[in-house]
Amino acid sequence: MGIIIRAWQKSDLTSIRNITWQSWISAYSSFIPESDLKSYFDIHYTEVALHHMLDDPFMYGFIGEMDGHIAGYARLFFNQGENRLYIPSFYFLPEFQGQGIGTMLMESVEAFAIKKGAPELWIGVMLKNKKALNLYRKVGFLFVREEPFTMGKTTVSHLIGYKKLGKNTFLNEKSYAIYDERRSLPELYIELLSNQKKDWHELREGYESLKHTRERALSCRGFNVRLQYNPRRIKSSMAEVDKKNMTERQCFLCLDHLPQSQQGILYRNDYLILCNPMPVFSAHFTISHLDHRHQEIDESIDTFLALMEELGPSWMVLYNGPRCGASAPDHLHFQTAPSGQMPIEKEIQEEKRLTLMTQVDGGGLYHAKKLGREVILLEGDDPSIVGSAFKGFLNGLKMVLHIDEEPMVNVIGLYQENKWRLVFFLRRKHRPNAFFKEGDERMVVSPGVIDMGGLLITPVERDFNRLDTLAVESIYREVSLEGEVVKKVIDTMG
């Protein structure tokens, strides 16, 4: 008999209720307690509520049948205020999932939407519902907003996405290549960069102006820094990263807002590797998640560590926390660049600076001294152990600081001698007070991971000329966590 897609009718009500409940249990119960699902279900999916849905002239429903059994349904809603067509429900019984019926139902929904003259179709999905997220991405949805969603007493993260109807998908348009391990990542990197320089004027200019940056070396007490005068970086140094600006701006990492000529390498089905149009290094990439989801390291550390190994020792992977340097704190991303360009990379290899705090397989967790800022080195030969030790340290830091959100941290990932090395900087604040001063006193330094690594970016020439060792030492001290706090965390780890 095969698959049939048809309009819903009143006699489907019991099936619709049952499918909704069964698919919630299967998709959500690992992150939302059943009691919360139940209380939400009992309010929104009563027989009466469903009758209203079926009678609503702006609501449309489709049933997917397989071999005579009702397998799933989709509900469409036209929001007049927003002039948008949404899919508020798209559910299947677990035993019918993965058999192609979901894709067919989606095709019918799309054909209907096109007939209605809708230019786009919108959908929401729980961030942790990986299966549904993958299906929606596969058929061309792009998730561009993240919102909290409450069911009973539990609030989870919810992504809102859309697709353009009857057009090429965003991902197809923006994929230069797919990384599938047949070619090494560095090889693809270099190819992407040289092609993007040809096709994308702004990128070419960015690298052209990098040739005209100036550098100056400073010997501080116990460590070295280099200042880079790089006027093109003014935009990222001055970026307003507060909540209000974040919600009002167009996200520059979301695929639908990328410059027309920009393309990237699809990495692990989750990330797009892009060339950074405001480079600090001779090859500078942004590894941007496909979804517009908040910047955080805890759940993405596995990807970070995998990327380190796949890139090898000639490259480094960088992370800026959402409150200490990320220019898009609402869109998960890393950076990568060739290694050996920041003073800290050499300094951290000097054993005399390192005090072992805890043993880790094939390495350890070290507190680094005489660097003018709080630096931790974590190294090991097993990425899963390094990953959990890193998370353990961040959890310890959260406890000591009495905070729920991610502690302020910048991370450099170096893969050397078959070891994963994470160098991380513990922060107290993002920008020094001098950043907020007026007139002559103002200093445009906005330390992120590169600055903390000893390469201080100064987009204003006056700052480049006047920053001296004392000023740099004082900036580092001001933005770093107090040594006392770090000691407490280390104690909790022991």
Ligand SMILES: [Zn+2]
């Ligand atoms: Zn975004």
